Amino acid sequence: MKLRHFLLPCILALCLLLTVAGCVTTPEPEKKSETIPNWVNSIPVDDQYFYAVGISGPTRNIKDAWNQAIMRARAELGKTIITHITSHDLIISTTRGEYSAQLMEALSDTELNFTEVIERWFDRNGSYGLPNYYYVLVRMEKKRAEILLQSLK
Secondary structure (H helix, E strand, O other), X not given: OHHHHHHHHHHHHXXXXXXXXXXOOOOOXXXXXXXXXXXXXXXXXXXXXXXXXXXXXXXXXXXXXXXXXXXXXXXXXHHHHHHHHHHOOOOOOOOHHHHHHHHHHHHHHHHHHHEEEEEEEXXXXXXXXXXXXXXXXXXXXXXXXHHHHHHHO
């Protein structure tokens, strides 16, 4: 009889302790911080090349993600070149809209020959933005861009 009086409070105390322990929140795992490449925050600028960054989110196929980031970087590179041309106020025989369209078409036709992927970075932990995003830095020689522009005049 004494054992039952002793055992019952112990069981109740143990149940209460397990209930309280189950309610305690476990800390979230720490996000591992990666070193973010400088070019992700600040696209390089120099006299020899045009640069651009492309970004792709997670996909089922890693190769598709890298290719999507490259295509986006090339599209940005085309915009950069057009902006550069417009800002230098070059006189073109066609209207600006037609010229921009011609330039974008020429860039897309020749992008594999004239652009170069120089850096890649996979942000596994979301150190820069969302996790599992792919970043690519591409460049094109300014001389090549000028030759391309001359062929459109």
